[in-house]
Amino acid sequence: MSQILKYTIKVVSVFFILTFLIAPNNSFAQDGEALFKANCASCHKPDAKYVGPPLKGAREREPEKGWVYKWVRNPITMVQSDPYAKKLHEEYGSIMTPFPDWTDEEIDAVLDWADAYVAPGAGGDGGGGAAAAAPKSDNTILYGLLTLVLAIVALILLQVNSSLRRMADESEGIPGKKPVPFYRNKAFLLLFTIVAFIFAGYFLVEGAVGLGRQQGYQPEQPIFYSHEVHAGVNQISCLYCHGGAQDGKHANIPSVNVCMNCHISVTEYTGDPIYREDGTEVDANAEIKKLYQYAGYNPDTKTYDESKAKPIEWIRIHNLPDHVYFNHSQHVRVGQVACQTCHGEVQKMDEVKQFASLSMGWCINCHRTTNVQFNDDKGNGNQFYSIYEKFHEDIKNNKYDSVTVEQIGGTDCAKCHY
Ligand code: HEC
Ligand code: HEC
Ligand code: HEC
Ligand code: HEC
Ligand code: HEC
Ligand code: HEC
Structure with missing residues (x-):
């Protein structure tokens, strides 16, 4: 038994040493990384599409030398005049924040860092954009594999040890014990039990802690209101409807009269056809009529009938447990975190889907x-x-x-x- 204990200790210590070796220690390119995180990370990833393009290789794609400097300092004018910027903007839709007083060196520092960037635990999917939703630590898989490999190594060592001992015993003429089949080997059974215990415990705890989480939740709403049509195609600012996000705890859902500010005149939908997740086409005009019913508005006579008006019962998507305090203005205004960092590219979603795990x-x-x-x-x-x-x-x-x-x-x- 003490043998097994020794081995367990050995295995565990090797595991910890390896863990420390592998743990991220990228002191490299501090400056660029810090600048990136503070200013660009809300819209860019170094190596994947996000709100904006991946920054890796930006200077290889630029139409002429020095283009990126002009761009970072003044994207708003560039989008109107520069053909490459126009094309980029058509592809990505959102407009980049200007950084008018950034020097070439600062911009280079960020781009150098992005060029040299290697995803932690490299490999994996990386690209995919929308699919890269869960920022769940990728290390879990790495550690899992590592544990498995080490467990196998431990088993082999145990096996080798017992063979060696048997050989030694035999050469000294001590009659060897009959070899025990592996499933009756005590060390193996112990190891198996521990591993099974850890796995079962892990999944039990994960499952219990995850109760009530609903990443990807996308309920059907009473009106097929498309964020893509409003915030994407028609470029209505998020804050027009969710102004609370700037000044208060809650972002708030707009009331019917906010919709009616525009829909008194926007009575028909003339844009590209909209499709539900299941592929069926949305009758957008019928959806606008539903809005009129909720507002108690008659588009023919252009009059309101207050008695028929009722609030739209939007189904709430994001929902933190009651014991958590979350304040939008702390993040949006003070922290200057973009909505998309936490909610995904809402301006490209017809129906909102919960992007983060919360x-x-x-x-x-x-x-x-x-x-x-x-x-x-x-x-x-x-x-x-x-x-x-x-x-x-x-x-x-x-x-x-x-x-x-x-x-x-x-x-x-x-x-x-x-
Ligand atoms: C508010 C979001 C936002 C922030 C913050 C932001 N960007 Fe952008 N960036 C974009 C978008 C969106 C585009 C694509 C062009 C467009 O749609 O206007 C873009 C494009 C670019 C491009 C062109 C890439 C290419 O493929 O040619 C570079 C370079 C760039 N950004 C650098 C930066 C740097 C450096 C920072 C930080 C100092 C930064 N951006 C911060 C949104 C942002
Ligand atoms: C940055 C914000 C934040 C901080 C700081 C924080 N928590 Fe939490 N905590 C949350 C959120 C969000 C949830 C809800 C998670 C969910 O719904 O699954 C949560 C859930 C919990 C739960 C319920 C179990 C679970 O995971 O759902 C416990 C217990 C808990 N936190 C304890 C703590 C303790 C102890 C600390 C201090 C060491 C702490 N929290 C610090 C945000 C925070
Ligand atoms: C014209 C008004 C309007 C604009 C503009 C708008 N939204 Fe919304 N938003 C709504 C309405 C109405 C709902 C509730 C129905 C739904 O979930 O689709 C909603 C729901 C949401 C939700 C889900 C809320 C929940 O229940 O958890 C998020 C997140 C959100 N909006 C983010 C944004 C972001 C980010 C933008 C800008 C890119 C934006 N919205 C622009 C009207 C608007
Ligand atoms: C730091 C992450 C973060 C950012 C940035 C953020 N949100 Fe949220 N948002 C959340 C969380 C978390 C919830 C769930 C809050 C709750 O359940 O109490 C939420 C909830 C919402 C809701 C549902 C109604 C409400 O207020 O609870 C809307 C609408 C919304 N956000 C819109 C926005 C818009 C628009 C922006 C940008 C102006 C934005 N959010 C920026 C994390 C964020
Ligand atoms: C700032 C102006 C504005 C506001 C506010 C606004 N809309 Fe719209 N809405 C539009 C425009 C513009 C269109 C597209 C018309 C077109 O393309 O012909 C549209 C289209 C629509 C459509 C048809 C396309 C679709 O999304 O299914 C519906 C339904 C709709 N709006 C509902 C709403 C609701 C509900 C609200 C309030 C939460 C609202 N709108 C607030 C301007 C607005
Ligand atoms: C995308 C990044 C991001 C996410 C996700 C995020 N936060 Fe924050 N949070 C920030 C930033 C940035 C600040 C700092 C704002 C400031 O300058 O005061 C902050 C500040 C806070 C503060 C105030 C802290 C202080 O010391 O004043 C609280 C409370 C908080 N966040 C809660 C939450 C909770 C709860 C969640 C998850 C539901 C969450 N945050 C998710 C970026 C984030």
Whole structure:
């Protein structure tokens, strides 16, 4: 038995050493990475499509040398005048935030970092864009495989050990015990039990913790209201309808009279046909009529009948448990996180689908890696953090170049839990 214990200890320590070796330690290209995370990560991924194109290789694609510098400083004018920018914009739809006072060096730092970027745990899918929804740690699979390999190695070692011992015994003339078949080998049984226990426990806990989560949830709404038509094709700002996201805890769903601001005049749908997930075509005009019924509006006489009006019972999609505190303005206004980072490309969805898992790990991972937008000299960013003078001083003195949400306490339990 003590033999087995020794082996177990050995295996476990080898496992930990390997874990530390593999754990990410990319001190490389600090600068570019920090700049990227603070400014570009809400819309770009280094190696995959996101709200904007992958940044890897951007300078190889540019139509002329120096194009990217002009672009990053002034995308809005470029989109109107430059043919390549126009083409990009047609493909991606959203418009990039300008960074007018960025130097060529800063832009190069970000792009150098992106060019050198290798996805953690390389391989995997990577591309796919929409499919890359779950930011679940890819390491799980890596560690799982590692455990399996180590378990096999341990088994082989045990086997070799017992053979060696038998050979030694035989050469010394001690009668060897009859070899035990592997399924009656105590070491094997112990190892098997441990592995089974870990796996069962893992799935049980994952399942229990995941109760009530609903990533990908896409209910059928009372009116087939398409975000693609409104926020995509017709470029209506998210904040026109979800203004609460800027100023308050809730983003809010617009009431019927917000819809009627436009639909008094937009009485018919003339755009491209819209299809449901199952491929059937949506009768958009009938959907607009439903809106009129909810509003108690008669498009022929152009009058409202208050007594017939009733609120639209939209089905709620995102829903955190009651014990979690989440505030939109903290993220949208102060943190300057784009809606799409958390909700996916809503402007390309006909019906909204839950993009993120809304798990605690999802919140925490982002807080670990996202930098705080401090108040800059121009009065942008978060004035509140003037109380964190120390951070400012340390940044000035180049002790570090950015501060993550975690460092300001964004992973304290009480920040998110009532
Ligand atoms: C608000 C979202 C947003 C942010 C923030 C953003 N971008 Fe973009 N970027 C886009 C979009 C969208 C496009 C595609 C063009 C379009 O649709 O206007 C783009 C295009 C680009 C391109 C052209 C890529 C190519 O394939 O030629 C470069 C380079 C670029 N961005 C660099 C940056 C850098 C560097 C930052 C950070 C300093 C940044 N972007 C921040 C949205 C954004
Ligand atoms: C013209 C109004 C309007 C605009 C513009 C609009 N939305 Fe919406 N949004 C709605 C309505 C109505 C619903 C509820 C029905 C539904 O879920 O489709 C909704 C639902 C949502 C939901 C799901 C809410 C839930 O139940 O959890 C998200 C997320 C969302 N919108 C994000 C966005 C984003 C991001 C944009 C900008 C790209 C945007 N919306 C633009 C009207 C609008
Ligand atoms: C940091 C991530 C994050 C960002 C950024 C974000 N949201 Fe949300 N959003 C959430 C979460 C989490 C919920 C669920 C809130 C709940 O259940 O209390 C949510 C819920 C919503 C809802 C449902 C109604 C509500 O208020 O609970 C709408 C609509 C919505 N978001 C729209 C937007 C829009 C529009 C933007 C951009 C202006 C945006 N969100 C930016 C994470 C985010
Ligand atoms: C800022 C103006 C504006 C607002 C606000 C607005 N719409 Fe629309 N809506 C439009 C436009 C523009 C079209 C497309 C017309 C076309 O392409 O011919 C449209 C199309 C539609 C359609 C047909 C296409 C589809 O999405 O199925 C429906 C239904 C609709 N709107 C419902 C709503 C509802 C419900 C609201 C409120 C939550 C709303 N609209 C708010 C401007 C608006
Ligand atoms: C995409 C990245 C991202 C995700 C996902 C995210 N956050 Fe945040 N969060 C931020 C940023 C950035 C800030 C910093 C805002 C600031 O400058 O104060 C922040 C700040 C906060 C704060 C205030 C912390 C403080 O110290 O003042 C709370 C509370 C919070 N987030 C809760 C949540 C919860 C709950 C979730 C998950 C449902 C979540 N966040 C998901 C980026 C994110
Ligand atoms: C950045 C925000 C955030 C912070 C910080 C945070 N949590 Fe959570 N926590 C969440 C969210 C979101 C959920 C809901 C997850 C879900 O619905 O699956 C959650 C769920 C939980 C649950 C229920 C089990 C589960 O996973 O669903 C427990 C227990 C919990 N948190 C404990 C803690 C403790 C202890 C801390 C401090 C070490 C902490 N949390 C810090 C966001 C946070």
